[in-house]
Amino acid sequence: MALGAPSSCLNHPGVEATGRCKQCGKPFCNACAVSGPTGRFCSDTCKEKHQVFIQRAQQLDRQVVSGGFLRKLRSMAIKLVIWAVAILAVAFILTKYAQIEVPILSDLLRRYVGA
């Protein structure tokens, strides 16, 4: 058999294969092909195996996506806190030492920190 030539069905030697199993890669003819939602397979066993495989991959994808989202949210929250602290510190210094009114913040600082 030359490389790239159509191989024969794994169940029917001599019958030209029309496709390959998505799970195990074995060639099959139209009579043997098992169609599933995820592709064509040589047997029901392979179809089920592939479906389980796809489901696991999707679950893994979802986990990775949600994990990444939470990490992003946390780093955003940390940045926000750092910014808030920095802005409050600047407002505190301006209000207390430079006697500059910072809208809203000066009032807040006087009320809660006694600046």
Ligand SMILES: [Zn+2]
């Ligand atoms: Zn197979």
Ligand SMILES: [Zn+2]
């Ligand atoms: Zn066949």
